[in-house]
Every structure is written in C-alpha cells, then in structure tokens.
Amino acid sequence: MTGFLGLFRRLEGPQTLGRGPAFWALFALVLAGALAYPLFSDGYTVGNTVYFFVWVFIALSLSLIWGYGGSLSFGQTAFFGIAGYGYGILTINFGASYGFTWIALLLAIGMAALVAALLGYFMFFGRIGGVFLGIVTLAVTLMLERFMAQTAGPEWRIGAARLNGFNGMSAMPPLTIPWFGGPIVLFADVGLYYVVLAMLVLVYLALRILMNSSFGNVIVAIRENPERAEMLGYDIRKYQLITFVIGAALAGLSGVLYTVWGQYITPSSMGMTAASLPLIWVAVGGRSDLTATIIGTLVVLSGFQALTIYGSQYALVFMGVLLVLTVLIAPNGLVLGLITWVTKRVARRKQETA
C-alpha cells in the first residue's frame, strides 16, 4: 500500500513543472473541459482534434529522450512508421474480431520497441553519443523511408497486406472494442477521442511518476554529466537504452494511433520533414518538461494546421523561423520560458506583499 501511495507522491517533483493543489485543480479543470468538449462540438471536428492528440505521444517520446535524457534522436519517426505499418500488416491479415486490433496495437508497439532495443544496444553500448546519435538515428529513419518507398510492386506484400510504396498502405480496420450488442468500431469520432484522451492522461501521469522517480533522476544526471553519473556507480548505458526503448514505444503508439485514425500510412510519415517537425514542436514548447511539451505541441500543431489551410507554401517556412526564434529567444522553449517567467513574477509579487 505504501508503495502505491509512494507512486502518487512521485506525481510531483523537481523534474516536472506544476505542484500543489492549485496545479492539480487546474489539471482537473482542463481534463473536465476536454471530457465535456465533444458535447459542444460535432463528430467531425472532434475527430480532427484526435489528430492533434495522436502526435502528442511522439512529442513526449522526444521530450523523454532528448529533453530529459539529452540524446537528440531523429529516429522517433522510424519507430512511428514501424508501429504504424506493423499495425496495418497485422490487422489486414488477421482482421478486427475478438478485440485483435488491441493486440495488434500492443504487438506493433512491441515491434518498434524491439527495433529500438537492437539499435539502441549498438549505439549506447558502443558509446555512440552526442551528434553521432542524431546522425545514426536520422540515417535509420531515411533508410526506412527509402525502403518503404520502393515497395510499390505487387511482390512487396506480407500476407494479404500490400506495402504499396509511396501510395501507402490503407484500409486497415480501426480499433474495435468487442461488445455484446456487436463490436464498437472506433472511427475518427467521439469514441476514438475518449480512448486517445484516456491514453494521453495515463501516459502523461505515468511519465510524471517515472521522471520524478530515482530512474528519472539518473536520466537527468546523464544529460547533465554522463561521466559524473557513471562515477556514481550507474551503468549509464543501461539507463540510456531503457529510456530509448520507452521513447520508441511512445513514438510507436503515435504511429499506431495515426494509422488507426486515418486508416492510412505512407513512407513520407518517416521522411525528413516528418522527422524534423516533432523536434520543432518539442523545442518550441520546452523539451525538458512534459507539460510544456504537450502545450507546445498542441499550440504549434494547430497553428501549423491553420497556416496550411490559408497558405500551405509558407507553413513549413514558418516552422523553420519559429525554431530559429526559439533557439535565439528562449533556448529552453517558449512555453517553458513563459511558465518559468510567470511563476517567478508571481513568487516575487507574493514576497513583496508578504
């Protein structure tokens, strides 16, 4: 019991912004708003909102590996793609009955995690770090994209699933809940919204606990000074590998949800642009904090969406400018910078009135 309560205590700590009743009241308020939102909207718009949520998991994976762990990975989109295609291949072959889509979701994430474990083993136990980690992961991502792009021919199939080259794989079944009166199919609508929202809240809280635990302490220590961390007796390669695998699993979850949402996935979801955009959301938000990462991702993503509607040519250019501005003005992230600034102001105001 005490162990369980201990977990709750880890929901706040030095590694995550937000503590005390005020923060959790705000959290409850935002959650209540998110829960009530479909009541005031239509299914189509709610379905589009799910699209934004889908990307938050890959953003969180980057926050974990890069923001907390200090290793810049371009590989997240590779894991996104592996899991996305994995889900497609599994469900196109084995269908959606008996809740298999959920097993496929787990298996697909498992595939991404397994690839990350192999790749990570060679990188971390081979002591590849810093900029080379970025280069290796980027190479893997682009290789995978190139490979998938040339699978247009009919010979590229796994069972019933055609890989289909640049046209992408489609027509996989959405997540399906077996139910007594007939299965509930989660199309990009209110049902999927609640499922993804629940996952988001769970992942967010679980990551808060993880980062404020002794494991999180070591991860941050490795970012700050890997030599010192090792000389405190930690096998840093092991910690880096575990973090990398957890990050890959989260990116994989994004990939599966993306595939489920649009019943569609293409190699360009692993391309150069796809690999850089999450970096921008996370950098702009504030990579070293989970909350700032989520807010940043949702804000930048919806801004990007609005821009593509009004002038698609400029949206990517604007993203680049945003990244440059962030690096110049608030290298730790605009959202994180803003939150820190406001908290400092409030604290000072309190001190003055006291």
Next chain:
Amino acid sequence: MALLQLRDLNKHFGGLHVTNSVNLVLEQGEIHCLIGPNGAGKSTLFRLILGEHHPGSGQIWFADEDITALKSFARIRRGLSVKFQVPGVFKSLSVRQNLEIALQSRLHGAALDKEIEGLLAFLNLEAEQAQLAGNLSHGQKQWLEIGMAISLKPRLLLLDEPTAGMSPEETHLTGEMVRRLNAAGMTVLAIEHDMAFVRQVAQRVTVLHLGQVFAQGSIDEIVADERVAAIYLGQAHA
C-alpha cells in the same frame, strides 16, 4: 593491509609513455598524496584506476580483487569514488537533488532526507540547498562534488586537485573535511599542488615524474629530498 595495488602499470598515448611501470601500494586507512609537475601522469593514473583508460599492461587490485578489466561503474560499486579536477556537478539541478542522485542507490525516504541534511551541514551548504549547482561558487562546487563522492560511502576516495581555485581558508576547511573523513575510516588518495594542503593532510606522499614513481615517503622526507626539489619543489620552494 593493502587496499589498492597498482602492479607494473603501463599506458602509452601514441609514442608517449604516460604511465611507466608504476607500482603503488595504498594502505587501508591512509591519506596518500600524489604530487608531481604538470604532465607527470597524475590524472592519467587516476583514469586508469577508475577504468576510464585501460592500461597497456599491468594490473590494478582493489581489496584483494583484480579490477583491471572492470567497467568504471562496477569499480565504483566495489567501493571506489572520485572527485574530478573540474567539478562535475549536475549544473541545472539543485544542490539537494545532486546529493539525492548520489545517495539514492543506497538510501530511501526518511533515511535519505536525514543523510542529505547531514551532508549539507558537513559541506557548509545548508543555505544553498535549493540553489542550482551551476550557480554555486567554484569552491562550493568542489565541496558539493566531494559530498557526492562520499555519499557512496567509498572505501577509497580519489580526489583530483580538491582545492584548485580555493582561497587559503577554503583550502584549510577542505583539509579538515578530508581529515574527518579519514578519521571515520576512509582511505584517501589525492592529487594536489597546494603544499600547505599536502602538509595538512598527507601521511605519505608519492612523487610522479615523467610517468614514473620518482620518490615516496613522508612529507618531510619528500621536502628534504634534493632530487625532488630539483624536478618539482625547487620551483615552488626556492
């Protein structure tokens, strides 16, 4: 009883013979200082002991175990600990968190908090516990790192220039810290240039010159040794 034994240790960097057949025995419970001019191979010797470098030949024995092939973290877990020359604190974390990370593999909950309080008092850092380690003064960073190093309750503490950049008062305080640690049973091997510090703490001194053990003895013997004065002390104590 010998705690650490370096047996015929050799290390080359290209054509440079930085560690040349070094034999060194460290007795359990002593404070041993390693001195020598710049480039004598003192820091390299530390890196060999810690497993950051691997010797070309020779063996390192710690507590009757050959640790030559062990990884750094495994050596630390056997009871070694180090304070680096350049303070290796976790800069964007608080002083308290720095200590917590060092202690958490050994202690949890209330016992952890109690140990942190004790360490903060020992290091004269009580007032700074909530500050980011990167904002500490140079001397305070050194102390914090010493605190992290001793958090592991090591049998052997390696100190690489623990008083570099410290004022004379800070240096003296550091010397007192080291002596208190030693009185509590910790064996200490320190690289140090500050002869006042060496005189304050050292029970035995080893002089390293061009990668070789040049002389060994008490501080008075070393100071009296004209050959040592010629290569090293002569410049400082002319």
